[in-house]
Amino acid sequence: MARTDLSIERGKVTVLLGPSGAGKSTLLRCMNLLVKPTTGSVRVDGTASLDSRRELRRHRRRTGMVFQHHQLIPRFSALRNVLLGRVGYHSFWQSILPSSRGDQRIALEALERVGLLDKALTRVDNLSGGMQQRVGIARALAQQPDLILADEPVASLDPNSARRVMELLRRVCQESGITLVASLHQVDLALEHADRIVGLAHGEIVYDGPAAGVTDEDLLVIYGGVPADEQADALPLSAQTVSLPTSAD
Numbered sequence: 001m002a003r004t005d006l007s008i009e010r011g012k013v014t015v016l017l018g019p020s021g022a023g024k025s026t027l028l029r030c031m032n033l034l035v036k037p038t039t040g041s042v043r044v045d046g047t048a049s050l051d052s053r054r055e056l057r058r059h060r061r062r063t064g065m066v067f068q069h070h071q072l073i074p075r076f077s078a079l080r081n082v083l084l085g086r087v088g089y090h091s092f093w094q095s096i097l098p099s100s101r102g103d104q105r106i107a108l109e110a111l112e113r114v115g116l117l118d119k120a121l122t123r124v125d126n127l128s129g130g131m132q133q134r135v136g137i138a139r140a141l142a143q144q145p146d147l148i149l150a151d152e153p154v155a156s157l158d159p160n161s162a163r164r165v166m167e168l169l170r171r172v173c174q175e176s177g178i179t180l181v182a183s184l185h186q187v188d189l190a191l192e193h194a195d196r197i198v199g200l201a202h203g204e205i206v207y208d209g210p211a212a213g214v215t216d217e218d219l220l221v222i223y224g225g226v227p228a229d230e231q232a233d234a235l236p237l238s239a240q241t242v243s244l245p246t247s248a249d
């Protein structure tokens with residue numbers, strides 16, 4: 001049985017590296033139970049188990065997600081998309097009413113932080129890929145998160161945009177003390193921006209250490225095993241135990 005026991009440090013940038021099918025997205029999605037581990041548990045602050053619905057709701061509200069393909073609503077403006085980050089704070093009835101001034105201010109501030117205040121009223125399908133991803137980051141920021149989970153956040157971008165977006169994501173998280181866990185395919189970006197690298201292969205952690213200490217041999221261990229297309233078949237059932245830092249409040 002592949003074990004994936006991991007404790008995430010508050011306020012740090014942790015990057016999951018590994019070949020296709022290694023289990024990066026699965027592990028990331030376990031961290032807010034979008035994927036349920038077969039066995040084991042996900043704990044916040046070492047104690048609050050996400051098995052409790054109340055804790056899970058609270059944890060998801062304070063966990064921003066950034067996706068490879070943005071998951072924006074194309075015909076909505078940037079502002080309207082960012083306001084969706086506030087939905088978890090309201091009841092169903094409140095969320096179908098027009099947004100409050102408070103939420104609009106939070107959303108506009110988030111757009112300002114990603115340098116897109118001037119695009120607030122532009123439909124996102126008229127924005128470039130890099131800008132769309134920045135709207136995705138602003139939506140995550142509007143959640144006022146303690147934790148951001150970013151699944152291949154720059155995989156759809158050209159190298160220059162990827163670098164800029166990764167820099168932005170790391171910077172806004174550091175400035176606000178947000179814990180960032182990202183899966184990446186670009187080793188250079190990972191080593192540049194991460195505090196810690198977690199290397200996965202076959203659904204197991206094969207490397208865990210400071211980004212500054214990663215050697216070519218470590219990268220061989222992460223990437224040099226079974227060819228990527230054979231790995232998914234080889235994965236046994238998993239046991240995942242993940243500890244996440246708690247919210248600041």
Ligand SMILES: Nc1ncnc2c1ncn2[C@@H]1O[C@H](COP(=O)(O)OP(=O)(O)OP(=O)(O)O)[C@@H](O)[C@H]1O
Pocket residue numbers: 002004018019020021022023024025026027183202203204232235236237238239
């Ligand atoms: N620990 C695990 N135990 C069992 N199955 C797993 C485990 N991790 C991942 N899998 C399965 O392996 C497959 C590939 O995993 P996943 O998509 O997470 O890999 P990835 O590293 O994100 O790949 P890519 O880089 O191509 O997105 C999925 O079908 C997933 O359900």
